Amino acid sequence: MDCEKIKPQRSEQSNLDTRIRAVSAPVLLVNLGEGKAVPAATNASAIAPMFPQAEHVHVPDLVHFRFLGECIAIGEKITDE
Secondary structure: OHHHHHHHHHOOOOOOOOOHHHHOOOOEEEEEEHHHHHOOOOOOOHHHHEEEOOEEEEEOOOOOOOOOOOOHHHHHHHHOO
């Protein structure tokens, strides 16, 4: 998947579609961060109960910036300062 091609509007849309109840396979929903660190648009807490076989986990101490491209050398230098 090329994350550069993901449109922000698609990743921020509501996923509260009741058709997800028809998913019969086990589902793992992963949120990066905990509490208010997880953006409301990406927090799976609301949809996890809709899946018959869902496991919802939070990975603490991480943030949701998957939509950003890979950091270039100058970016790494700036963040190290």
